[in-house]
Amino acid sequence: MDASNYLYISALLFTIGAVGVVVRRNAIVVFMCIELMLNAANLSFVTFSRINGNLDGQVMAFFTMVVAACEVVVGLAIIVAIYRSRRSASVDDASLLKR
């Protein structure tokens, strides 16, 4: 199977993630969409690693996972805090700051 197909899937996943960020309201879902984008990137890394025939891409993917985990920690902390004060996880409700 042609490796470039993986790239198309990766691009598709990335796009789905990006669109998801824009259209979904729940902060958790938005955040998951971002995770989807990161993973799309990971897929690309691995694919390119395969195409290029070296391991740098795979190493990068591991790094990404670690970083994503850190992001989850920070992100959930923020989302939980805001959920507790607002009793809502909708990102649209948090629009005090504007103009």
Next chain:
Amino acid sequence: MSISTSLVYLIGLPFAGAAILLLGGRRTDKWGHLLATALSASSFAVGVYHLFQMVNRPVEMRPTSQKLFEWISVGSFNVDAGLLLDQLSICFVLLITGVGTLIHIYSIAYMSEDRDRRRFFAYLNLFIAAMLLLVLGDSYLSLYVGWEGVGLASYLLIGFWNQKPAYATASKKAFVMNRVGDMGLSLAIMIAFATMGTVSFAGVAEQVDNTSEAALTAMGIMLLVAAAGKSAQFPLQAWLGDAMAGPTPVSALIHAATMVTAGVYLITRSNFVFDAAPTAQLLVVIVGAITLIFGALIGTAKDDIKKALAASTMSQIGYMILATGLGPIGYAFAIMHLITHGFFKAGMFLGAGSVMHGMNDEVNMRKYGALRHFMPITFITFGIGYLAILGVPPFAGFYSKDMIIESAFNSGGMQAIFLGSLTLIGAAITAFYMTRVMILTFAGTKRWDEGVEPHESPWLMWFPMAVLAVGSVTSGYLLYHDKALYKWLSPLFEDHGEHEELLKPIVVSALALTMVAIGVSIAVYKYMRENIETVAPENVSWLTKFVRKDLMQDQFNEKFFMRPGQLLTKALVTTEDVVVDGSVRGVARMAIGSGSGLRGLQNGFVRSYAALILVGALTLIAAIWVVVS
């Protein structure tokens, strides 16, 4: 040409007077008028001294000059502050300081009640100094300083009682119209420098032959504009009548004898320019001719004694200007008439002042009448002036005016007859309105307001009038005799020999006297018989109304200059606000507007921010797609 070191005193003495009195303020109130008079008199004495010096020198050595200091020097533009006293300027010096001193004396009494008498004398001295500078400057630029200086003095003196708004307006009007003339003078100077590289009289005279006629014509016309402004000639004549707002001695000195004749001086001084620019010369004649009739006509309908005299002044100066326009044959006669006019018109103005003094400052002649019994001296001196202006022999005007009429007839060509006739008609009208003035003032019945008790003026006032009256009788003959003035002045002018005589002098005199007789008769017929009403009748012909309104001169100026000017000013003020400043404000508003618009992007929703980022990313991808394909 000889060198003198004492010319500067002529100007310096009165100037010092003005400076002391103005800077000294109220401290000089007690003796200020005496100082001013003394300084004016000493200036006169210096003038007389110079006259004797001059007479005793050979003809070519008569002009005297004094270089004071380097005034303006930039590149090839070099003007020294220099004075020039020649045969022409000495006439003026003596007239200015002589008549000036008499009027100083007169004013001591005339202004004795005024709390600002000191200031008045300061202005008078300032005027004398400026006028002397005008006639003594050796270049157009020095003349210009005096030229505007007298304008300033005139402004100050017309507006001396400026707490009356009308008087303040009159003074402003005089200054502004004079400035129009001054503009002409400055342009003339610029033309002189641009084409001849010099602005001194001697330099210009030297270069005239090498200069194109077009340039000379342009310069001549600009000089004429200047002269018209200062001498109240058509079309810049309208200020003179209003200038009578000033105290009467001012009218006598500035607006009759001296300042208003500066135009005649300027044209005579620039004879070399006009002689080489026939078109300009023709225009001078035309302006003179129009003004002499114009002024005379205005004079026929004036009830204000001073304004009647002012109109007469305008008309008489018209004669002089006309004479200067005739070229070499006319210059000397213009100056001669100028001098005699200085005597008789100043005398009459002082007479008018004397009348007003006795009549509680009433100027309306319809409220005079029968004053000959109450003011005999005034009557006599005024009467002498009257005879002089009419040109009755042997009074001064007879000689000077007849010479001008004669020159007009002898100027050659068809224009000669036309000009000659005009001057004769002018003489007739002059006779009419002056007779009217005499009758209304001194003859007839009393038409005074209640409480007015006419009385003769004190000797300080009638003495100058008497002196001037003597001058009005004798000056004409003295100057005429043996062509004294003509010979005196002729070294300055290039007279090209004999002129054909269209009419013999005796014929001219006869014609002139006939015209005068006609004018007098009409006036006597009209004003001796009927009762004069104290208010001017309203049911008069349109012509009379027209003349009463000074031939619509003010209305004309208002309609064609003042109103459009005011409209333009208003329009520009609006333009400034709406267009010039408005466009800047518009740009600012636009910036703020677009800023507020863009602010809408920041709507507070994190998803739309993400969308914005996404749009940015898509744009980049689109751009890449364009680049790649």
Next chain:
Amino acid sequence: MTFTSPVLSYTLLSPMLILLGGALLGVVVEAFVSRAKRPTVQLTLALGVLFLALFQVWNIRGEQSLTPAMGSIIIDGPAVLLQGTILIISIIAILLIADTEHFTALPAALPGSEEERKAIAMGAQVTEVYPLTLFAVAGMLMFPVAGDLITLFVALEMLSLPLYLMAGLSRRRRLASQESALKYFLLGSFSSAFFLFGVAYLYGYSGSVDFAGIQKSVVGGSGNDVLLLIGIAFLSIGLLFKVGAVPFHSWAPDVYQGAPTPVTAFMAAATKVAAFGAMLRIYYTVFANAQWSWSPMLTGIAVITMLLGSLVAVTQRDVKRMLAYSSIAHAGFLLLGVIALNKSGLDSTIFYLFAYGVATVGAFAVVTLVRDSSGEVTDLNRWKGLGKRSPFAASTFAFFLLAFAGIPLTSGFIGKFSIFSAAYESGATGLVLVAILSSALAAFFYIRVIVLMFFSEATEDGTSVEIPSILTRTAIVASAAITLILGVYPTPLLDFISDLAIFIR
């Protein structure tokens, strides 16, 4: 496959290591030092660490090495300059952070809850902010010296994650603060995803994640340009997001406004230095030979950034938001230096970053002084007449604004002049004209604020001005002094930068 043990040059890495060590120590302090002593200990620790790192940076100023950490880190002149700048700015910012009045007593407590009141009554303080700051600084130090894309990505996250948290720590208006944290976090990770995706494509393009390898491919020009273009574009999105360039700027106003002001000061100034530092290295070395691919993109972005920043700033009514838009406009000006791609562009960008960063911290420091009973007052209408009530606050703030506006005798002018010259030298005449136009627009709103402070009458509910604590005062005075000195006699710094600022590749 043999395992090569890593060779590390500890001296060259020491600034970062010191920071990381200090941050970890800070965490330990949180755990073991009593609550009462914590603020002092943490502050001392943070300041000590920062100064020590700065000292180390100074010591390595002449060094150049491609391999202090197996090629993952590059230390050269610009690296030293940028690290020094970040450290100096952080030191000043830490002085502001030390004023605990800005931070919530108990971040976990609900806003307005009994719990929170109790914490306040107890005098609790969020001393966690110090280690967080130190972690962020460590990330910032690493960002511009990264030698491969992995390090770059890790550094990016390392500087971002603590900042997300710090944005939510405000004591007053906690809802807004939390909101700003959320927005910053979501958008930040969103852009990180783009960044990462770009990294992936660059890897795909060159088969390498280190800068040297990518550069080789770019110079060789053999790879697939589509991959390169997408890679550069997406990588740039991540970087441009951090500097707040339009259209990736929308987080900035909201976060600047919502975050505690000392944090805003720190992030506005230091993040910008780090991000621009990384951009300089990437565009000046890695992609220098692919100028055709990124220069038009950056030019377009610079233009809209400068114009939008200035235009929108004109209409702002909140001082922090106004400063946010001002910082967006300044990001646009700084892009000029990146686009210039010449030595003077490099020099001037570094100078500008330093000057701007210091002035920014100073300006926000003044903002922290203007308060009423419910905390900071950022509504510009209530800044009216400040000049009368507090000449010190108003005049220093006015001075910083003048520096932002680029008035001569302030560092801002020298910065603007040098960066515009560099852009002009590179032939970007049109860009310079747009920059000049935006400067004119920008001047308008800076002056507006000065007018408010000095020439408008105070409103009824006038704000009081806090007597600045010694630390805040030091921060303000130091910033103002640096701004003035760099405006009057910038020669030493300019020469220093000019001598050092040469990338090794």
Next chain:
Amino acid sequence: MKWLTLLMFLPLVGAAVVSVLPKANEKAAKQAALVTTIAVLLVTVAMTLNFERENVGLQFVEKYAWIPSFGINFAVGLDAIALVLILMSTILAPIVVLAGWNEAHGGRWSVKTFYILILVLETMMIGVFAATDLFLFYVIFEAMLIPVYFLIGGFGTGERAAAAVKFLIYSLVGGLLMLASIIALFVMSGDQFGHTFDINELSQLQMSSTTQNLLFLGFFIAFAIKAPVWPFHTWLPDAAASASPGTSVLLLGVLDKVGTFGMIRYCLTLFPEASKTFTPLILILAVISILYGAFLAIGQKDIKRLIAYTSISHFGFITLGIFAMTTQGHSGAVLYMFNHAFSTAALFLVAGWMISRRGSSTISDFGGLQRVTPVLAWSFFFAGLSSLALPGLSSFVSEFLVLVGTFTRYPVHAIIATFGIVLAALYILIPVQKALHGPTTPGNENLKDLNLREKIAIAPVAAIIVFLGFYPSPLLKIINPATTNIIAQLGFTDPAPSIEDK
């Protein structure tokens, strides 16, 4: 001896002294300012006496490296034009301090602040004329906006804040345009012979005519805003109407001269070809300024705005003289700059006294002042006469030189400009009549005449006006070699008289 640094340093010392004086002791601040400005004046006079008139190069040159990496030096030096303008500024300064003794009291800030600002401004006024390094010039050119901004906004009246902002924005926009040009010059100098800001070296730059034209415009518009030339003038009436009289004097008398000075020093020297290209356009703008300013002055109801518009008219004359490219025009323009400072100073100071006495600046609120306050009235009238360029007063000499210099090359422009002298009579005499003549308006009966301090302040101004009217030679002798040199360097010779040999 380092004359110029001493000169620039002195006011700063004064400012430092004032700043340490106790706030309550206002009188001490005033006295310190007065003493300082007088000291500066004395130094300037000494410099003038040491100035070599025939030497057309720069004198009193000092040069210190400032930012070597950009080729920037702190370089100062004087040619005759700069000397004359510095002399003008330093004469005005003590007069302004003395005349405006009480004008700081209505301010937003302490009296001390006012004098510190004035003294700092004086340093900058000297520096801006003395700078021979373009960068230094620009720095001072921009930096001096700040003290003026605070002087207008802090010590002015009426819409002072708005006026101050308008002033600053206009000036900054102009300054930024100039900055664009300066950057271009800087980069080009780097390409051609190494970075420099020395104006002599910059004038050697090679550039295409398009470049030159564009850069010229950058400079010219900045100077035209400063000068101000129509249509860049609208900030001036607002600023002048709001500023205190003393500030207005410095604003119109000195700061605006930087614009016309810049035209000579920078536009003509750096871009000779472009100057020639744009001369026709600029001459038209100048003539429009003359007439437009005059008409607008006639239409004003506020005395300060009126004076501001008269200045726009006068600056039209100065610009006309500069771009007529004749020695008469140039010397006239430089002399005009000097003279205008004093005639405007006289007008503004006297108007200021009138306003502070009456509490209104509307012309129609005055009336009949001549009866009540003769000395005040005379001072105003005299200042007016100077403004309308009455022969015998200083402004006449310069105005006439400008006109005659223009006429020899551009007669049509000169003729149109000459109409300005009629309008001048109107814009002066109308307010004179309204304010001084006529019956005394109710409310004005008890106005006080000038006191001794005010008389002492106005006397030197009047003396200078009269003296230079009759004897401008001392100044012209200083100015002439410089202007002749500039004209010659630009490749112009005065048009020769069109005498034909018949």
